[in-house]
């Protein structure tokens with residue numbers, strides 16, 4: 001299960017939340033890996049399970065959420081069976097996370113310095129003075145001007161873009177091997193967004209770490225990711241390197257997502273096509289393929305049997321009955337017909 005170059009292996013996990021009306025499965029049969037030095041993009045509509053996937057890795061699912069099946073291993077160590085104490089040593093140190101809205105993770109009542117120094121000293125054996133120096137160096141690295149004075153400011157004194165830079169500084173200060181970035185730039189305007197993404201990529205590449213980048217934005221994926229996972233209703237429905245995903249998407253849902261990004265054609269922007277229908281609710285999942293309620297190519301089998309993630313070629317897989325040999329003959333021939 002663990003390949004030699006794999007930093008993280010998620011193997012067949014199921015995540016269940018207990019609620020007042022019973023339990024719901026937010027993730028099912030989710031398997032993927034992240035290689036060392038790789039940027040893995042995760043994309044999919046709201047509610048498909050992107051954040052739950054990252055919170056499962058961090059073991060931050062809260063009181064009601066639990067990984068009920070499967071295993072997650074990081075550097076060959078099963079995270080799913082570590083004690084909370086052992087997990088705390090990994091969080092913020094070997095695996096760190098950047099959230100969409102920095103004010104939810106920056107504490108408004110402490111200065112940036114206090115928060116950074118606390119994180120540093122939790123994981124590295126440094127004096128307060130050394131930790132402060134490291135924090136200032138890191139703030140400079142992420143492009144914070146006058147880092148020596150800003151470090152004593154409170155988070156609200158900074159603009160959104162600056163706060164997000166501080167979050168990156170905090171996430172990277174202990175040199176994690178894996179950075180999980182959950183919609184890290186959605187709240188920012190487009191120019192700042194590009195700067196922050198560039199910065200993240202540069203810093204991570206310098207330290208040969210990996211990024212799991214969650215986003216709604218296929219443009220960000222095209223710009224940043226080496227490989228992409230597409231999620232739909234709590235499952236992975238396609239997994240491919242970024243070029244294959246854009247040039248040769250196989251799942252009807254991925255094809256629909258790609259058709260929904262605007263293409264410049266001369267001076268005209270082509271009209272967006274959106275996928276008709278809506279995502280089924282966790283309480284009311286279709287029995288067969290979860291995309292069957294919206295799929296233009298739905299067959300009888302799709303309504304009754306749930307497809308597995310099918311390996312199509314090296315590093316490319318998709319969860320669709322139409323891609324099986326029985327249904328489509330040669331997959332490449334099928335592809336000609338399909339898009």
Ligand SMILES: Nc1ncnc2c1ncn2[C@@H]1O[C@H](COP(=O)(O)OP(=O)(O)OP(=O)(O)O)[C@@H](O)[C@H]1O
Nearest residue numbers: 017026045046047048049050051052053062064282
């Ligand atoms: N604490 C919770 N209790 C119950 N259900 C939850 C909980 N957290 C998430 N879910 C459910 O799990 C599913 C996946 O949620 P998740 O937050 O991972 O979506 P997402 O893909 O990150 O969406 P978005 O793009 O809007 O951030 C949703 O149906 C959500 O309602």
Ligand SMILES: [Mg+2]
Nearest residue numbers: 050051052182
């Ligand atoms: Mg989310």
